[in-house]
Each structure stands twice: as C-alpha cells, then as structure tokens.
Amino acid sequence: MSFSSMSKQQVLDAGEGAGEEVVEMIPGLPEEVAEKCLLHLPFLYHRLFRTVSTTWNRFLSDTPAKPLLFPPAAGAGAAGVTSVSLSLPFLLAFAFDPVSRRLQCQALDPFSRRWLLLPPVPGGAAAGSFAVVGLPRRGEIYVIGGVEEGGEKAVRSVAVYSAARNGWEEAAAMRTPRGYMAAGEVGGRVVVAGEDGEAEVFDPEAGQWAPATSRRGAVVARYDAAAAGGKLYVTEGWAWPFERAPRGAVYDAAADSWGEMARGMREGWTGSCAVAGGRMYIVAEYGEWRLKRYDEARDEWRMVAGSGVPPEVRRPHVVSGEVGEITGGRRRIYVVGAGLDVAVGTVAASAFPGVHGGEEEMVEWEVVKGPAEFAGLAPCNAQVLYA
Incomplete structure (x- = not known):
C-alpha cells in the first residue's frame, strides 16, 4: 500500500x-x-x-498520486489522447538572448502565471539548428544535435531534462551527426529525420538509438514538423508566389515506413503546427495569424472561428499544445512570442453548425505578458511538460 x-x-x-x-x-x-x-x-x-x-x-x-508517467484515458482510442488530471501542465520556452547568444529555458506555470528559471541548457549549438522533443508522459525534454556555434559541423550529442530531477544530463548520442532535422515524439519514442532522408529512433526505456527506414526521393528542406496519431509529419512549408508545389513526407512508426503527405495537408500547411488533444492546428503566418485545424477526412485545413493571435504577442512565434483535453472537451494551445509574451488559446466546439458539415470550433485567447527582463529574448521552441 x-x-x-x-x-x-x-x-x-x-x-x-x-x-x-x-x-x-x-x-x-x-x-x-x-x-x-x-x-x-x-x-x-x-x-x-x-x-x-x-x-x-x-x-x-x-506517492504515485502525481505521476510523471500516466496511462491513456478510457476511450482515448488510437489518437492517444491521455488523461492528465493529476499532472499539471507547464509551458517550457526555449529562447536565445540576442546579446549573449546563450540559450535559456523558462517554465511558465499557466495557473499562477509565474515564470520559473530552469537550469542552463548544456551545449553550444547555433540558434535554430537543433531539435527539441518533449516526452510529456515521462516529464522529459530532449535537445538533440545541431550545428556548432560559429561553424558548420553537425553534432551527435543529446541532452535530456527531467522534471523529477529538475536537471539536465547527457543521453545516448545519435548514431549520425545531424544539424537541421525534423523530430517528434511518436508512440513514446523520439524520431529524428535529416533532410537527406536518413532517420533514426530513440527508445527512452532502453536508452538507445536504432536506425529507421530512410525516406526516398528528393530532399525535403524542413520548414515545420509535427507528431500525431503515431506518425511524424515533415513539411517543406510554403512561400508566395510558389516556385513549385511544396513537398511533405509522413513517417508511420508502426509500419516503419515513409509516405507522401496528402495534398491538402501539405498545400495548406502555412504556419507553425501545434498538436492539442490529438488534433493538429496551425497558426497561419499571414493575415491575422488565424488558427486552422486539419480535417483528415476532407484533407483540408479548416478555419477555427474567433480572432487570430492577439497582435501584442509579436513575432517570432513558436507554438505548442497540451496533450490531453481539458474540462468540457476543450483543447489548449500556446503561442510564445518575442519577449516571451504568451497567447493562451482555448479551443472549444462552436455553438453554430458548420456550412460544410463536420464539427466547427472556436478559439478564445488570453495573453500572459512576459516579465520586463525578458524583453530581448527570442523564442526558438516551446514544449508542454506535465509534472
């Protein structure tokens, strides 16, 4: 007992x-x-x-009453939506100081609105080159690879932050040095894929990397990536006017295979993606920074009702979402802007039926201003961790 x-x-x-x-x-x-x-x-x-x-x-x-590893909720299904009723979400924001060029990590408690400084992130990778992957069910975040600051040499190193220990330690290095890469959590494991198509998978239980099937075809210059439903989605992004149609690839962890991204998904992927409650959302990088949700059955990104990201949350933006649903089947998304101002979006079913059928949603935003001392910080990644 x-x-x-x-x-x-x-x-x-x-x-x-x-x-x-x-x-x-x-x-x-x-x-x-x-x-x-x-x-x-x-x-x-x-x-x-x-x-x-x-x-x-x-x-x-x-006590196991506040677990770092929590089981799927009843009826969660294949989407992997989990129950986190006894674990509290913290938003971890990785940001560079433009003067010192040092990477730091701050944790926001969404309930008290307090920022907590985490221990310094080890390593000296150049801004934007490394990958950050959260394993929220384990209370862990991995900082992977990157390019040495001031050079072009890719590294194999991996550092892991544990909420239980509130500290960083070195994890098993990747099999291959990687600079710019796509990465995400798929089925409780970390999947990384280089622009050359080579991929590998990290098992946190075994503490080992293993090769994954390589992606064939043309190089996909990573613009954004997201993991949902047991798959890692890698998109080349968009530009206007299009010089050519954007490309995208999908890694299926269960089959250990790559496939082409559906046309509607890749052509409508026009911003940064956050996965919340098992659904994929994009904060568009044009116009009013509106929120869109991917409808797999129709292969299209559907606009979420409500306003766009509040303008006081300035670019650059990084986004993240809570793993599970919150009270009433709602979903929560975080948009972190310059100075670590945060727009907290709560997405709920709309009271008005959709014109084309299917569930319609509406988002409401709340802004949490960053402290004055964060004014110069530029965010490069955000993750939700449960602890």
Whole structure:
C-alpha cells in the first residue's frame, strides 16, 4: 500500500508500530485535503519542500498520486489522447538572448502565471539548428544535435531534462551527426529525420538509438514538423508566389515506413503546427495569424472561428499544445512570442453548425505578458511538460 493511499488512521497506526512520531502533513487539515495541496507544489521546488518534514518527504518521494508517467484515458482510442488530471501542465520556452547568444529555458506555470528559471541548457549549438522533443508522459525534454556555434559541423550529442530531477544530463548520442532535422515524439519514442532522408529512433526505456527506414526521393528542406496519431509529419512549408508545389513526407512508426503527405495537408500547411488533444492546428503566418485545424477526412485545413493571435504577442512565434483535453472537451494551445509574451488559446466546439458539415470550433485567447527582463529574448521552441 502506498503512503498516499493510506488513511490517516493507518498512517498513525503504522507510526506507532514502528516507534515513530507521525506528524500531520498540514496541521489542521484532513489528510486528503493536504495531499491535494501538496500535489500543486511547483515541481521545481520539490527538493526544497522535502526538507520541511519527513512526512512531506515521504509523500513527495513515494506517492504515485502525481505521476510523471500516466496511462491513456478510457476511450482515448488510437489518437492517444491521455488523461492528465493529476499532472499539471507547464509551458517550457526555449529562447536565445540576442546579446549573449546563450540559450535559456523558462517554465511558465499557466495557473499562477509565474515564470520559473530552469537550469542552463548544456551545449553550444547555433540558434535554430537543433531539435527539441518533449516526452510529456515521462516529464522529459530532449535537445538533440545541431550545428556548432560559429561553424558548420553537425553534432551527435543529446541532452535530456527531467522534471523529477529538475536537471539536465547527457543521453545516448545519435548514431549520425545531424544539424537541421525534423523530430517528434511518436508512440513514446523520439524520431529524428535529416533532410537527406536518413532517420533514426530513440527508445527512452532502453536508452538507445536504432536506425529507421530512410525516406526516398528528393530532399525535403524542413520548414515545420509535427507528431500525431503515431506518425511524424515533415513539411517543406510554403512561400508566395510558389516556385513549385511544396513537398511533405509522413513517417508511420508502426509500419516503419515513409509516405507522401496528402495534398491538402501539405498545400495548406502555412504556419507553425501545434498538436492539442490529438488534433493538429496551425497558426497561419499571414493575415491575422488565424488558427486552422486539419480535417483528415476532407484533407483540408479548416478555419477555427474567433480572432487570430492577439497582435501584442509579436513575432517570432513558436507554438505548442497540451496533450490531453481539458474540462468540457476543450483543447489548449500556446503561442510564445518575442519577449516571451504568451497567447493562451482555448479551443472549444462552436455553438453554430458548420456550412460544410463536420464539427466547427472556436478559439478564445488570453495573453500572459512576459516579465520586463525578458524583453530581448527570442523564442526558438516551446514544449508542454506535465509534472
């Protein structure tokens, strides 16, 4: 029986039998209420809170009530939408200081609206060259490869951040040095693919890289990538006027095979993609920065009702989405802009039926302003991590 599943009387009885003095977690509060309070402690401070008392230390160290690895929700289906009711989402923003050129990582608690500074990211890759992949179910984020700053040499190095330890450590290096690459989480593993079509897969349980089937055909110059439904989507992006039709490729992890991206998906991929609640959304890079959702059955990107990203969140933009649905079947998307101003978009089913059939959605935005000291920071990646 775990500590968190024991009743207060059971804990007292256990302490008497062992000759230990048992102290209430929070004096005056029922044990189950105290547990819920401790579950909301920011993960960055867990080490400090463990020093408060042996009771807090036992709860934070041994309880499975706030898991980093959580199971799929009932009825989640193949989309892999998960339940994160006891895990709290934190938005991790990677940004470069334009003066020092150093990469730093800040964590935003969406509930308190507080930014927390994480330990420095190891390595010295050039801005934009490396890949960042989150494994939210494990509470881990990987910074992969890149090009050495001031040079053109690609590297094999991989660093992993763990929310449980609040620290970085070196992970197994890739089999091949890679600079600019597409990467994403597919089925709990990290898939990376270079522009030359060579690919490999990292298994975090085994801590090893293994080769994946290479993509054949012309080189796809990565513009954006997203992982959803057991597949990694890599797009060459768009430009106007088109010199040629944009290209796109899809890696199916279950079949270990590559295929061509559907025409409607690749031609309508006109911005940065975030996956939220198992659905793919794009923040368009033109006009009012409106949000679009991909409809696989119709092979088209459908406009989400509501306004575009608030203009006070300035470019450059990076986007991310929460893995699971939130209350009422809604989905949450984050758009991080210059100075780490954040537009938080909540997407819900629209009350008005669609003209062409199918579910219509509407987004509402809220802006969280970054602190004044972040004014010069330029974001390069954002990930949602549960801890």
